[in-house]
Amino acid sequence: MQIQGFTAIITGSTGRLGQAIALGLAAQGMDCICHYYQQEEAAQSVAAQITAMGRRAATVQADLECDADMEQLFEQAAAFGKARVLVNSAAVFERCPLDELTGEEVQRTLGINLAAPVLASRSFVQMLETDGLDYQTAEEPFAKIVNLADVAAMKPWAEYAAYCASKAGLIGLTKALAKELAPGIFVNAIAPGIFTWPEPMPPDEKKKQLDRIPTGRFGQPGEIVRSILFLLENDYITGQTLCVDGGRSI
Numbered sequence: 001m002q003i004q005g006f007t008a009i010i011t012g013s014t015g016r017l018g019q020a021i022a023l024g025l026a027a028q029g030m031d032c033i034c035h036y037y038q039q040e041e042a043a044q045s046v047a048a049q050i051t052a053m054g055r056r057a058a059t060v061q062a063d064l065e066c067d068a069d070m071e072q073l074f075e076q077a078a079a080f081g082k083a084r085v086l087v088n089s090a091a092v093f094e095r096c097p098l099d100e101l102t103g104e105e106v107q108r109t110l111g112i113n114l115a116a117p118v119l120a121s122r123s124f125v126q127m128l129e130t131d132g133l134d135y136q137t138a139e140e141p142f143a144k145i146v147n148l149a150d151v152a153a154m155k156p157w158a159e160y161a162a163y164c165a166s167k168a169g170l171i172g173l174t175k176a177l178a179k180e181l182a183p184g185i186f187v188n189a190i191a192p193g194i195f196t197w198p199e200p201m202p203p204d205e206k207k208k209q210l211d212r213i214p215t216g217r218f219g220q221p222g223e224i225v226r227s228i229l230f231l232l233e234n235d236y237i238t239g240q241t242l243c244v245d246g247g248r249s250i
Contacts, residue, residue, distance in 0.1 A: 001084075003028060003030055004030065005031075005082070006031070006083070006084040007031040007077070007082045007083040008022070008025045008085035009074075010034060010087045011035045011064065011088055011089050011090040012037075012089040012090030013036060013089065014036045014039040014046065015090075016196045019046050019221075020225050021089060021225055021228060022057075023225075024225030024228070025225075027053060031050075031055050031056040032056075032058075033076070033083065034047050035059075035060050035061075037061065037062065037063060040059070043059040043061075044059055064111075064116035065108070071123070074120075074124065074126075084144070086121065086124045086143075086144075087146045088145070091148065092108060092109045092166075093163055094109065094160075109162040109163055110165070113169075114169045117147055117173060118173060121177055133184065134184065136184065137184070140184075141183065141186045145185065145186070146188055146190060146232070147170050147174050147187070149190065150164075150191055151191045154243075154249050155249055170189065174188060174239060186231075188237060188238060188239065189240070190227050190241075190244055193243070193249070194218045194245075194248070212248060213246040213247060219245070
């Protein structure tokens with residue numbers, strides 16, 4: 001699919017990977033809607049870097065668990081124009097042993113990591129339909145959704161039960177939407193390995209994790225960007241989860 005000159009909506013654009021994705025798509029000629037929740041300054045910095053590349057950018061604050069905020073996000077995206085890519089990057093990543101896990105923590109993790117991508121995808125599709133784009137009658141894809149999952153969906157971490165469950169659900173969502181939205185909208189997922197190391201972590205734990213990665217190193221954000229670009233440009237891949245993890249998942 002041709003992406004140059006179109007707009008990408010990136011949720012969680014202030015995270016390390018979210019920032020890299022927004023800047024990477026802009027470098028390939030896309031305009032960007034940079035969503036953030038609390039980090040307004042970081043979002044403005046990302047937008048400024050995008051405009052410095054000669055592309056358009058807008059920042060939108062939204063609590064993805066709030067229906068009104070979600071509606072506002074896509075109203076602003078519609079007004080911005082030509083949105084054809086949605087990257088569901090926003091996530092909650094919190095360690096919590098099972099015996100300490102509360103219902104509120106489970107609901108928040110599932111709300112941001114799974115429910116929000118469901119509702120964002122729905123709003124994205126509705127916005128496209130308002131523009132007269134019908135995914136059921138299209139002869140080729142005109143829009144793409146990319147979900148950021150995690151290899152923890154396949155290789156779970158102890159004491160991250162809610163997080164691992166949410167990312168496994170996101171992979172299921174990716175497959176379900178790929179079937180429902182074809183042929184006009186393709187839906188895929190990226191499952192990163194370790195890119196942003198949760199600090200503080202003991203050095204021995206870090207070494208243990210490195211020993212489990214065949215390539216012997218953690219990932220770089222640019223490797224996620226290139227993987228997303230591959231999925232955006234390929235018009236015969238949908239419903240798939242691409243593990244970008246240095247072999248951690250094998």
